[in-house]
Structure formats: C-alpha cells, structure tokens
Amino acid sequence: MAELTDIKNELIRAEIDEYVGRPDERERLIAMFASAGPQMQAISAALIDGDHATVDGLTREALAAGTTALEVMDDGLIAGMALVGIKFRDGVIFVPEVLACARAMKAGMAHIEPILSASGAKPLGKVVMGTVKGDLHDIGKNLCIMMLRGSGFDVIDLGVDTSPDTFIEAVEEHAPDLLGMSALLTTTMPNIGRTIEAFLEAGLRDPDKIMVGGAPVTQAFADDMGADGYGKDAMACVALAKSLIAEGTGARV
Numbered sequence: 001m002a003e004l005t006d007i008k009n010e011l012i013r014a015e016i017d018e019y020v021g022r023p024d025e026r027e028r029l030i031a032m033f034a035s036a037g038p039q040m041q042a043i044s045a046a047l048i049d050g051d052h053a054t055v056d057g058l059t060r061e062a063l064a065a066g067t068t069a070l071e072v073m074d075d076g077l078i079a080g081m082a083l084v085g086i087k088f089r090d091g092v093i094f095v096p097e098v099l100a101c102a103r104a105m106k107a108g109m110a111h112i113e114p115i116l117s118a119s120g121a122k123p124l125g126k127v128v129m130g131t132v133k134g135d136l137h138d139i140g141k142n143l144c145i146m147m148l149r150g151s152g153f154d155v156i157d158l159g160v161d162t163s164p165d166t167f168i169e170a171v172e173e174h175a176p177d178l179l180g181m182s183a184l185l186t187t188t189m190p191n192i193g194r195t196i197e198a199f200l201e202a203g204l205r206d207p208d209k210i211m212v213g214g215a216p217v218t219q220a221f222a223d224d225m226g227a228d229g230y231g232k233d234a235m236a237c238v239a240l241a242k243s244l245i246a247e248g249t250g251a252r253v
C-alpha cells in the first residue's frame with residue numbers, strides 16, 4: 001500500500017495530511033498521487049493552488065516533453081480536482097477558490113483539447129450534449145466532448161443549464177444519433193428524468209439513444225430515469241457512445 005511519503009510533491013503531501021480525514025479517501029488519494037510522476041504532481045499542485053498560469057505552463061511543458069494528453073488529463077488535472085472537491089465539500093474552501101481551480105483546470109484543458117479532439121476519421125455519429133437545467137458544472141462534460149470528438153464523433157455542445165426545451169430544439173435541428181446529459185448536483189440529477197419525460201411527451205424518444213453521466217449519477221439512477229446508458233468517466237462515455245451506435249437501428253434520437 002502506498003504511503004503519504006511516497007508522494008514527492010510537498011504541497012500535495014501537506015494538503016492530504018491536513019484536509020483528507022476519511023481513511024478510504026486518504027488511501028485512494030495517496031495511491032493516485034503516489035503513482036503519478038513528479039511533473040503530473042506539480043500540475044495537480046498548481047491546480048489545487050488555483051494557479052492557472054503555472055498549470056498552463058506545466059501542461060505545455062509536459063506535452064512538449066512527450067507526456068500523453070490522457071496522462072496529463074487523468075494524473076495531473078483530474079487528480080488535482082479530486083482533492084479540490086474534498087476541500088470544497090468539507091468547507092475548507094469556498095466557491096471563489098473553486099472557481100480559481102476550475103480556471104486553472106481550463107487552462108490545462110485548453111492544451112489537451114486540440115490533441116484529444118483531433119480525429120480526421122469519418123464521423124462515427126452525431127451527439128448533442130449538455131449539462132442539465134439548473135447545473136453550471138461543465139468541466140466533466142467538456143472532457144467527455146473532447147474525448148468523443150477525438151474518437152470521431154461530431155458533437156454539438158449545448159453548454160450548461162440546458163432546459164428540456166433546449167435539448168428538444170437541438171435534437172429537432174441537428175437530428176443526432178445520440179443525446180448526452182451531464183449532471184453534477186444531487187438537486188439537478190432529477191432533471192435528467194424530466195428531460196427524458198419531455199422527449200417522450202414530444203414523441204421524439206428513440207429507446208436506444210440517451211446516455212448520461214456526472215459524479216453523483218450511477219447506473220441504477222440512469223436505469224431509474226429511463227436512460228439507455230451510463231458512463232462513469234470520459235473513457236466510459238466514448239465506449240458507451242460507440243456501443244449505442246453499434247446497437248442502434250439507424251433511427252434518430
């Protein structure tokens with residue numbers, strides 16, 4: 001089992017020691033950071049510190065030195081955000097600090113986006129995607145979109161706080177093969193179900209075409225809401241999109 005001392009970055013070590021009290025979370029974070037290289041730990045530390053300029057510079061350097069975009073995303077950016085989430089939940093930091101961390105995350109994502117989104121391949125399918133109504137979280141959705149684009153999907157991004165009507169209008173306009181919904185709050189998760197109901201009422205629902213995700217969403221919740229698939233992360237989102245397309249009948253959402 002990894003130990004706190006296996007983490008080379010001083011700031012991350014100190015933050016875990018001071019702010020992560022739950023044994024399961026402590027163990028998970030220590031294992032995650034201990035297995036990341038020093039450069040990835042430095043990116044996480046800058047993100048935790050809300051230092052967007054340093055995240056920007058370190059991400060550029062890591063990519064130029066040959067680190068893959070996926071490694072920077074998982075071991076640098078997403079890992080850092082995991083610690084931010086715990087501090088936010090426990091009242092150690094508040095919205096302004098989290099916004100600074102989100103800005104730092106976006107500074108890193110700006111460099112990995114063109115790499116993950118580059119595909120050249122013939123589109124595998126068209127996806128309309130948005131964060132549900134009332135929810136302003138877009139980092140995870142944007143990562144999924146980058147990965148989908150990089151895997152050859154054409155994605156129409158509806159942004160955040162997307163009402164059922166906006167989803168419906170987008171489906172009518174773009175006739176996508178798949179619809180994706182992201183939700184990060186327990187209070188907005190039910191809007192996944194409300195949106196699916198609105199599709200049913202509008203007579204637009206194809207039973208094989210709606211995928212959902214976001215930190216609080218589970219397979220069981222997705223099933224309850226009547227979605228066709230759930231992805232736990234951006235890789236799973238791409239795998240799900242491919243399998244829904246492969247299973248599909250060619251009908252639109």
Ligand code: B1M
Nearest residue numbers: 085089136137138139140180185186213214215231233234
């Ligand atoms: Co918010 N926030 N936040 N926040 N925020 C959470 C979600 C929270 C868990 C923090 C906490 O308490 N630990 C908590 C929710 C608690 C709950 O619902 N029970 C919370 C809260 C309470 C709030 C506010 C209510 C705080 C307040 O105002 N008092 C407020 C709500 C605003 C609103 O939406 N109406 C709020 C605001 C904000 C900021 C604006 C400050 C900022 C968002 C900035 C932005 O997105 N542009 C923010 C942030 C950054 C977070 C945390 C810290 C990080 C979220 C994130 O970006 N994660 C978050 C804590 C956490 O999740 N650990 C938290 C990184 C991202 C890569 O992961 O989004 O899970 P994630 O995406 C993953 C997977 O989930 C999956 O793939 C992604 C990539 O691997 N996935 C899909 C996502 N969508 C998918 C779709 C798919 C498939 C997979 O198919 C379609």
